[in-house]
Structures are given as C-alpha cells and as structure tokens.
Amino acid sequence: MSGTFVGMPAFPQAAREAVRDTTLRGNLRHATHTIRAKRAKAVAELSDWAQLREAGKRIKDHTLHHLDEYLVRLEESVTAAGGTVHWAADATEANRIVTALVKETGESEVVKVKSMATQEIELNEALEAAGIRAYETDLAELIVQLGKDRPSHILVPAIHRNRGEIRDIFAREMSGWGRPAPEGLTDTPAELAEAARLHLREKFLRAKVGISGANFMVAETGTLVVVESEGNGRMCLTLPETLISVVGIEKIVPTWQDLEVFLQTLPRSSTAERMNPYTSTWTGTTDADGPRAFHLVLLDNGRTDTLADEVGRQALRCIRCSACLNVCPVYERAGGHAYGSVYPGPIGAILSPQLRGTASEIDASLPYASSLCGACYEVCPVAIDIPEVLVHLRERVVEGGQAVRDGNKVVLQPVKGHAAERAAMRAARWAFSHPGALRTGQRLASRTRRLHPRTLPGPGRAWSGTRDLPAVPAEPFRDWWQRTHGRGGSAAVSTTTGAGTPAKDKAEDKDGDR
Amino acid sequence: MSSRERILGRVRRALADVPRGDGAPYERAVTRDYLREHGDRTPAQTLDLLAENLADYRAIVHRTDAGHLAEVVAGLLVSRGSSSVLVPPGLDESWLAGSDVRRVADRAESTPHELDRVDSVVTACAVAVAETGTIVLDGSPDQGRRRITLVPDHHICVVRAAQVVPSVPYALERLDPARPLTWISGPSATSDIELDRVEGVHGPRVLEVVLVG
Ligand code: SF4
Numbered sequence: 001m002s003g004t005f006v007g008m009p010a011f012p013q014a015a016r017e018a019v020r021d022t023t024l025r026g027n028l029r030h031a032t033h034t035i036r037a038k039r040a041k042a043v044a045e046l047s048d049w050a051q052l053r054e055a056g057k058r059i060k061d062h063t064l065h066h067l068d069e070y071l072v073r074l075e076e077s078v079t080a081a082g083g084t085v086h087w088a089a090d091a092t093e094a095n096r097i098v099t100a101l102v103k104e105t106g107e108s109e110v111v112k113v114k115s116m117a118t119q120e121i122e123l124n125e126a127l128e129a130a131g132i133r134a135y136e137t138d139l140a141e142l143i144v145q146l147g148k149d150r151p152s153h154i155l156v157p158a159i160h161r162n163r164g165e166i167r168d169i170f171a172r173e174m175s176g177w178g179r180p181a182p183e184g185l186t187d188t189p190a191e192l193a194e195a196a197r198l199h200l201r202e203k204f205l206r207a208k209v210g211i212s213g214a215n216f217m218v219a220e221t222g223t224l225v226v227v228e229s230e231g232n233g234r235m236c237l238t239l240p241e242t243l244i245s246v247v248g249i250e251k252i253v254p255t256w257q258d259l260e261v262f263l264q265t266l267p268r269s270s271t272a273e274r275m276n277p278y279t280s281t282w283t284g285t286t287d288a289d290g291p292r293a294f295h296l297v298l299l300d301n302g303r304t305d306t307l308a309d310e311v312g313r314q315a316l317r318c319i320r321c322s323a324c325l326n327v328c329p330v331y332e333r334a335g336g337h338a339y340g341s342v343y344p345g346p347i348g349a350i351l352s353p354q355l356r357g358t359a360s361e362i363d364a365s366l367p368y369a370s371s372l373c374g375a376c377y378e379v380c381p382v383a384i385d386i387p388e389v390l391v392h393l394r395e396r397v398v399e400g401g402q403a404v405r406d407g408n409k410v411v412l413q414p415v416k417g418h419a420a421e422r423a424a425m426r427a428a429r430w431a432f433s434h435p436g437a438l439r440t441g442q443r444l445a446s447r448t449r450r451l452h453p454r455t456l457p458g459p460g461r462a463w464s465g466t467r468d469l470p471a472v473p474a475e476p477f478r479d480w481w482q483r484t485h486g487r488g489g490s491a492a493v494s495t496t497t498g499a500g501t502p503a504k505d506k507a508e509d510k511d512g513d514r
Numbered sequence: 515m516s517s518r519e520r521i522l523g524r525v526r527r528a529l530a531d532v533p534r535g536d537g538a539p540y541e542r543a544v545t546r547d548y549l550r551e552h553g554d555r556t557p558a559q560t561l562d563l564l565a566e567n568l569a570d571y572r573a574i575v576h577r578t579d580a581g582h583l584a585e586v587v588a589g590l591l592v593s594r595g596s597s598s599v600l601v602p603p604g605l606d607e608s609w610l611a612g613s614d615v616r617r618v619a620d621r622a623e624s625t626p627h628e629l630d631r632v633d634s635v636v637t638a639c640a641v642a643v644a645e646t647g648t649i650v651l652d653g654s655p656d657q658g659r660r661r662i663t664l665v666p667d668h669h670i671c672v673v674r675a676a677q678v679v680p681s682v683p684y685a686l687e688r689l690d691p692a693r694p695l696t697w698i699s700g701p702s703a704t705s706d707i708e709l710d711r712v713e714g715v716h717g718p719r720v721l722e723v724v725l726v727g
Contacts, residue, residue, distance in 0.1 A: 027708070034709055051548035062543040065532045068525040081692070087518040139715050140706040156706055163707055189707040193715050200716065205626040205665075221691040231664065231702035231717025238660045239626050249521065254540055256691045260683040261548070263697075267646075271705070274567060275646035275682075278717065279697035280660075286694050288622040289659040300521045308528035407524040 010365040015334035024160050024335050031159045032326040038272035039323060039379070045274070046264065055261045057383040060317035063219075063252050064307060070219040070252045071298065077222030081284025083294040088246075090301050090406075095126035097297050098211065098244055102132050105242050107208045113226065113236040114138035115213025116320060117246045117299055119151065119342040120355075123211070134211065135177070135203050137232035139196050146173040152336030152344060154322035155270055160335060163187040174199050200232065210236035210291065214247045215319065216262060217296075220255045223283045224296070227266060227276050237280050243291035248299050250307075250316040262319060265381040269321040302355030308404035311392040315350045317382040324376035324386060330369055339366065346376035350389040357405055358397050364415045367393035551680040552645055560644045560680050564673075565725055567647025571700030572713060573721040583672065583726055587636060588612030590670055590722055596633035600662045604655025609672060610636065620658040629665040635718075636670045637663055640695075641688050645681045648699040649673060649723065652689060660694055669718040671698075675727030 018024055043049050063070055075085045088094035102110055110127070112118065112134050124134045124145075136145040143158040144151050147169045151157030158166070167187040174181040179199045185191060212233065216225040224245055226233045237243060253259065267276045285294050307313045325331050325345030336344035340362040341352040349370055353363040367390050370376075376386040396403065400414040515523075555563065565575045578586045591599060591613050598616045610617070618632050638656035639649045649671050651657045663669050679685050689695060702717030713719055 031709055046549075046552060048548040048552070051545070055545055055548055058544045062540065065529060067529070068522050071522065071525070087516070087521050089517045089520050093517060137716070138706075139704045143706070156709070158706055166707060189710040189712045192707055193704060193712040197715050201630070204716070205630060218691065223691045229702070230704050230715045232715070234660070234664050234696065235716055238664055249525075256686060257683075258544075260686050263682050263686075273571070273699070275571075275643070275648045275697065275699040277571070277698065277700050277703050279695075281691065281695040281697075283692050283694070286653065289653055290661075290694055298521070300517075300524070304521060304524035304528050307525060310531055313528075404524075404528065407520065407527070 010361040011334075011338055011340070011369045012365060014338035014340065014362075015330070015369070018333070018335040018338045021335070023162060025333060027159055027162060028332055028335055031153070031156060032328075032332050035155075035272060035326045039269060039326070042268040042272040042274065046268070049265075052261055052265050053381055053383055056265055056319075056381055057317060059253055059258050059261060060319075060382055061314075063254055064250065064313060064316055067249065067252070067307065070254060071249060074217055074219040074222060074252055075298075077218075077220065078284060078294075078296050079222075081222045083222065083284040083296055086295060086297045088297050088299050088301070091121035094121050094246060094297055094299050094301065095123055098123060098246060099127060099130045099132065101242070101244055101295055102127065102209055103130070105209050107132075109133045109135065109203075109207070110209040110211050111135050111137050111203055111207040111236050111240065112141075113210070113212045113228070113233040114141045114157070115211070115246065116154070116342050117213045117248050118211065121246070121299070121301060123246065135200070137200050137204070137236060138228075139193065139230060139232075142196055142200065143169060146170065146177065150337055151342065153325060154320055154344065154347075155325075160337070163189060163192065166192055170195050170199075178202055204232075204235040204239055207236070207240045209242045209244065210240035212236055212243065212245045214245050214251060215266070216259065217247060217252050218254075218256055218259065219252050221283055223256065223281050225259065225279065225281045227263075227279050229271065229277045231278055234278055234280050237282060238290050240291055242293045242295070243282075244295045244297065246297045246299055248301075249303050250318075266319055266321055269319075269323045269379070269381040302357075304407060305357075305404045306351075306354040309354065309392075312350065312354050312389050314384050315347070315354060315389060317384055318347050318351065319382060320347075321381055323379040323381065327375040327379050328370075329373065329375075330371060334369070339369065346370060346386045346390075347384070350384075350386055350393065353393055357403070358393070358412070358415070364397050367391075367397060549681075550683050555644075555680065557675070557678075561675060561678055561725060561727070563680075564642055564644035564647060564678055567644065568649075568700070568723050569647075571647050572703075573647070573700050573723050575723050575725060577725045580726055583609055583724065584612035586724055587670060587672070588615075590724075591615045591634055594634060594668055594720070596668065598632045598634070600629070600632045600635040600658070600666060602637055602656055602658030602662065605636065605638065605658075606656065620662050622659070626661065626665055629661060632666045634668040634670060635662050635666045636672070638672050638674075639677060641685045642673045642678045643680075643682060643685045644678055646699060648685070648697050650685060650689060651696045651698070652693040653695075654693075660696055663696065663698075664717055667714075667718050668720045668722070669698075670722045670724065672724045672726060675725075 078085050086097045088097055127134045136142050140158040143166055153159045164187050170181040171185055179202045181195045185195055214224040215227045267273045306316055324347050328346050331345040339348040341348050343351045349366045353366050356363050358364045370390050372387045374387050397415050400412040403410055403412050569575050576586055587609055596615055598618050601617045602620045640652035641650045701719055701721040702714045703711055704715045705711050
C-alpha cells in the first residue's frame with residue numbers, strides 16, 4: 001500500500017475528532033442501522049447460510065493455499081481468451097504499467113468504475129501526474145472526487161455527505177470537470193442523480209479507455225466479474241475500446257462453479273439484496289462486442305506479505321461486502337476516515353496494518369480500533385476471525401517479532417515508548433465514553449461466544465500472553481478491563497455510564513437497539 | 515527478475531507452512547452441502563416467484579402466452595411513446611410483428627451516441643433466475659451486443675418459461691463463461707444519497723420483462 005492518507009493522525013485521535021462531528025455520526029448511524037436490519041432479513045431468507053459461509057471460507061482458503069498455481073492458471077486462461085496479463089509487485093509498478101497502457105492508446109482521459117485496488121495504489125493521482133484525467137463514474141465516487149474528499153465506507157463511500165452538501169458540491173464543481181450541473185438544482189436525490197447521469201453520460205459516450213477492478217477472477221476460465229448497482233460498471237466495461245483491470249492477486253476463485261457461492265452471499269451481505277442490479281462477467285475479449293483490448297494488472301502490494309502471516313492471511317479471504325463495517329460499534333461512531341486507509345472498519349483495522357506494516361502511528365494503532373466484540377466475525381460471509389487477527393496484530397505491535405515486508409523476512413521491534421499501550425488506553429477510554437457502543441458490543445460478544453466457543457478464548461489467551469497476566473477466561477472485554485485496569489479504568493466507566501449502572505442491566509434494555 | 519517471478523516466489527515462500535502437492539482434488543477441499551434450490555416448487559410456482567422477485571426490485575412484469583406476445587410488445591412500445599426500437603439480429607421477427615415503430619439494427623459500427631438516440635430495445639434472454647429475480651443476457655444473436663441493452667433508457671426483455679431456473683447454481687450451470695454475461699436484477703439503481711433509492715443513474719431506467727408461458 002502506498003502510505004496512509006496524508007498527515008493522518010493515529011486512530012484514537014482521528015476517532016475523537018470524528019465523534020464530535022454530529023452530521024457524520026447521524027449519517028453513519030442511520031446508514032449502518034438501516035443496512036444492518038435489511039441485511040439480517042436478506043440472510044434469513046437462505047436457510048443454508050451457514051453452509052454457504054463455510055463453503056466460501058474453504059474456497060478462499062484453498063485458493064490462498066495454492067495461490068501460485070491458480071495465478072499461473074489464471075494467466076494462461078486470460079491470455080488464451082485474448083487478454084494480456086501484467087504483474088505488479090507494488091503500487092508504483094502498477095501505476096507505471098497502467099499509465100503506460102493508457103499512453104499507448106494516445107488518450108488523455110479515462111473512465112473508471114469504483115475500485116478499491118486503484119484507490120489503494122492512488123492511481124488517479126499517478127495518472128494526473130502523467131497528464132491523464134481519470135473520471136470516477138460511480139455516483140458516490142463522483143461525489144467524493146468532486147468534493148476533493150476521501151471515501152468513508154466501502155459500499156456507500158459518500159455516506160459522510162448529506163444531500164445539501166452534495167447539491168453544493170455538484171453546483172460548484174461539475175463545470176470544472178465537464179457538463180455543469182443544471183440551473184436551479186435542488187437537493188432531492190432524484191434530481192441529484194439526474195444531474196450525475198447527464199454529467200457522466202457525456203463522458204461514457206466518448207470514452208476510449210476504461211479502468212476497473214474486479215470482485216472475482218476465475219482461474220479455470222479466465223473470467224472476470226464485476227458486481228454493481230448503477231450500471232456505470234457496465235458502461236466502463238462495455239463502451240471503451242481498451243479495458244484495463246487492476247485486481248489484487250487474492251481475488252481468484254478456482255472454478256466457474258465457485259461463483260454460485262459468492263453470487264449468493266455477496267449481494268445479501270453487502271446491499272441486503274437478493275441480487276445486485278447488475279453483474280457483468282467477461283472473458284478476454286469478444287469480437288465486436290465490448291473492448292477490443294483487455295489488460296489485467298495483477299497486484300501484490302503487500303498481499304504476499306500478508307499471506308506469509310499464518311494468522312493474518314485469512315484477511316485475504318475478504319470479498320469487500322462491508323457487512324463488518326455496519327455492525328461495528330467503533331466504526332459507527334468513528335467513521336471511515338479515522339482508519340486512515342481505503343479499507344475502513346474492522347476489515348481495515350486488520351488489512352491496512354498487514355498491507356502497509358505497523359511502522360506508522362496510525363497503522364500501529366489500528367489493531368486497537370476495536371472493542372473485540374466479535375460482531376464483525378459473526379456477519380462475515382467468509383468467516384474471517386477479525387478479533388483473532390486484531391489480537392495477533394496487537395501482540396506484534398507490543399512485542400515485535402517475525403514478519404515479512406516486501407517479500408523479505410524482518411524482525412519487528414516493539415513499538416517504542418509504549419506508544420501502542422498508549423494507543424490502546426486512548427482507544428479504550430474513547431469506547432468507554434460511548435457506553436451505547438460498548439453495550440452493543442458486549443451483547444454481541446456473549447452471543448458470539450455461545451455460537452463459536454473457539455473465538456473468544458483466543459483473544460483472552462493472547463491478551464494474557466502480552467500482559468503477563470494469569471490466563472484469562474472468556475469474559476467481556478469491559479469486565480476484563482475493569483478488573484485489570486481497575487484504578488483509573490473503573491472511575492472513567494462510572495462517570496460516563498451514569499452513576500456506575502452495571503453494564504449488564506443496561507444491556508438488556510437496549511435489546512431492540514441492535 | 516521479472517515481477518511475475520518475484521510475486522510467484524513470494525507466494526511460494528509465504529506458503530512454506532502449507533503442505534504441498536497432497537494431490538487432493540479440489541472437489542474434496544470444499545464442502546458443497548449448501549442447497550441447490552431454496553424451497554420446493556413446481557415449475558409454475560417457480561415462474562410466479564420470478565415474477566414476484568422481479569417486481570420487488572422494480573422491474574415491470576407482464577405475463578402472456580405466445581399467441582399474445584406481439585400484441586403485448588407493441589402495446590409497451592406505444593405506451594412508452596417510443597419512436598424507435600433497437601433490434602438484435604437474431605430476434606424472432608414475430609415478436610415485433612404487432613408494431614410499426616422504426617427498427618434500428620444492432621450494428622458493430624454504431625457509436626454509443628447513435629444508440630443513445632434510440633428510445634427502446636427488445637431482446638430475448640439466456641436464463642432467468644427465480645430466487646433472485648434476475649435475467650441473464652449472454653450476447654447471443656437474439657440478445658445482441660452488450661451495449662444495446664445498456665445505453666437506451668427502456669429495455670423490454672422477453673423470457674420464455676423454458677429459460678427460467680430456480681436458483682443461481684442452476685443458472686451458472688447453463689451459462690457459457692466464454693461469453694460476456696450481463697446479469698440484470700431490476701433497473702439501474704443507487705442508494706448513494708442518504709440511502710434513498712433512486713432508479714436509473716446510468717443503465718436503462720425502465721426494465722419491462724415479458725414472461726411467456
Ligand atoms: S471482512 Fe468479511 S464482513 Fe468485512 S468486508 Fe470482508 S468479507 Fe465482508
């Protein structure tokens with residue numbers, strides 16, 4: 001990964017600032033609660049959800065365990081279907097490849113479909129430096145791009161903006177990028193969407209080069225898959241003459257049949273739909289239908305380093321559904337920007353420090369951006385044990401140890417001056433000043449423990465390992481904290497939860513609030 | 515060393531802990547004890563479910579039989595006020611026999627701007643998935659190039675009963691991965707502005723499905 005968001009403060013500080021932003025908190029609360037409720041309903045429609053989840057997990061694990069073989073097979077099938085495969089070890093190399101490919105076409109503008117991989121490598125900035133303008137075409141990404149902003153959610157990147165702000169951004173900025181916003185634009189969502197349609201259509205219809213990511217790549221057939229709602233993906237994949245897809249090497253599935261698992265779990269987990277409005281698949285190029293040239297850039301950029309970590313590699317199973325964001329009490333309050341990366345929320349807290357290493361303050365603090373409540377694990381459609389990885393990374397921050405960076409074995413030093421301890425303290429103190437978040441967390445934690453007896457003893461074990469404590473049995477994080485940091489900790493708790501009301505009592509009457 | 519070799523080398527080193535070459539076939543590595551279909555339905559019930567789920571995602575569904583198809587299609591074009599309709603090369607001519615709306619052929623050399631000036635498009639489909647309310651186009655001659663169902667604002671898709679499958683696993687089995695596929699579940703939509711659903715940012719804003727049989 002090519003570094004953190006510019007000048008990003010560590011998580012606890014950024015989170016504290018975000019918590020003061022009432023617009024952000026209101027929007028986030030509305031968004032996460034709405035999606036969460038809908039998702040639960042969509043998942044409940046499938047009686048075999050647990051089996052689908054297990055199959056998804058195993059498909060991804062098997063692929064990761066044989067990733068070299070599947071990469072080679074994918075390369076063969078994409079090539080046989082008329083595509084060209086490029087390999088990029090890091091962000092710089094990927095940007096160089098894409099820039100050169102665009103230049104070869106003689107074009108100076110490209111249309112882009114939302115792609116976390118290209119955000120991760122900061123492709124737009126690299127293209128701009130080479131005199132190429134990249135137009136984001138997803139409505140939310142357009143809002144973010146015109147607002148000179150950063151996305152804050154995987155699925156709804158502009159969730160931190162409300163309609164009035166969006167109207168102002170469109171009215172002010174659209175003319176600088178192409179077709180201006182219509183006169184007298186109001187802030188109704190339908191009018192805003194229509195303004196975006198007209199503005200972007202002008203770009204789609206003349207576009208010669210499209211850039212995308214992909215949700216899946218099928219090794220067996222060389223097929224790429226993009227899952228979306230708006231149709232901007234279809235536009236970018238269909239109308240240009242040249243298509244360039246930048247995709248993380250972990251996005252492979254072995255066979256065509258494997259899609260039956262993910263095309264069932266991804267939409268329901270993500271937008272809570274039975275199926276998203278559009279899914280496009282393409283295999284190389286097709287005569288006179290769609291792009292005449294197709295380039296696939298396979299991106300490493302820290303993924304093989306993550307793969308080298310036996311505990312942490314499970315993060316590479318992620319299919320970016322964003323379900324873990326929507327259940328996370330910490331994300332709900334802190335917002336996406338506090339994570340200092342294109343990957344926010346619980347998945348960001350484990351993926352970013354692995355892709356980038358834990359040298360920076362923000363990355364060292366991310367493993368603490370959690371109350372370890374376990375809700376993220378419970379909703380994850382590929383069963384990534386996020387709490388387990390968080391604790392593993394905390395251990396690494398505090399104790400140092402073996403890791404792989406840029407393909408080389410390194411020995412990490414413990415983060416100096418107990419910075420990590422301080423980060424942990426601050427993160428915890430912050431969580432305690434938001435008792436609602438914590439209660440939600442605890443309820444879910446106890447439920448998760450009942451369902452998955454294996455999970456929580458893990459964190460307990462690791463915590464005790466790093467803290468020189470007797471083995472801690474599974475217990476709510478809050479109880480553990482009160483017991484082990486009783487002096488300062490309990491005082492903070494009693495002042496903020498209102499006269500020291502036992503958390504358990506309050507947890508019960510918050511039942512409907514989850 | 516090329517980046518290809520570098521990345522593959524890193525992957526192999528990263529997997530030093532994983533036993534290699536155990537020869538176990540992929541089929542045995544993954545449990546597939548999930549359901550092929552959710553629920554037990556007659557073919558007629560499967561059709562009903564498709565209609566229901568399509569409508570739930572705001573496609574407009576019409577049901578008819580082969581004898582009335584041309585009439586229904588003509589009616590849809592009229593009520594939409596369309597003066598031109600895109601026709602894929604292999605479309606059954608009888609489907610449009612009831613309409614005198616100007617035909618526009620799907621030609622490889624037609625530009626996106628030309629397509630943008632056409633009012634409607636009529637196609638067949640490859641498969642329809644009842645459980646998810648999805649139609650799948652695979653670019654066969656009766657469906658035309660991907661772009662013709664994307665740029666015009668009004669898409670009429672004719673689905674025959676024999677093309678309806680219950681679920682996603684059945685659909686994948688019938689589809690050819692070598693063809694470019696477009697899975698459509700309702701019209702283009704976004705919830706990016708305060709989670710209010712708005713139809714049609716980029717793709718066709720109106721999707722009408724005519725179920726035959
Ligand atoms: S970690 Fe799991 S829940 Fe979170 S985005 Fe990835 S797949 Fe979804």
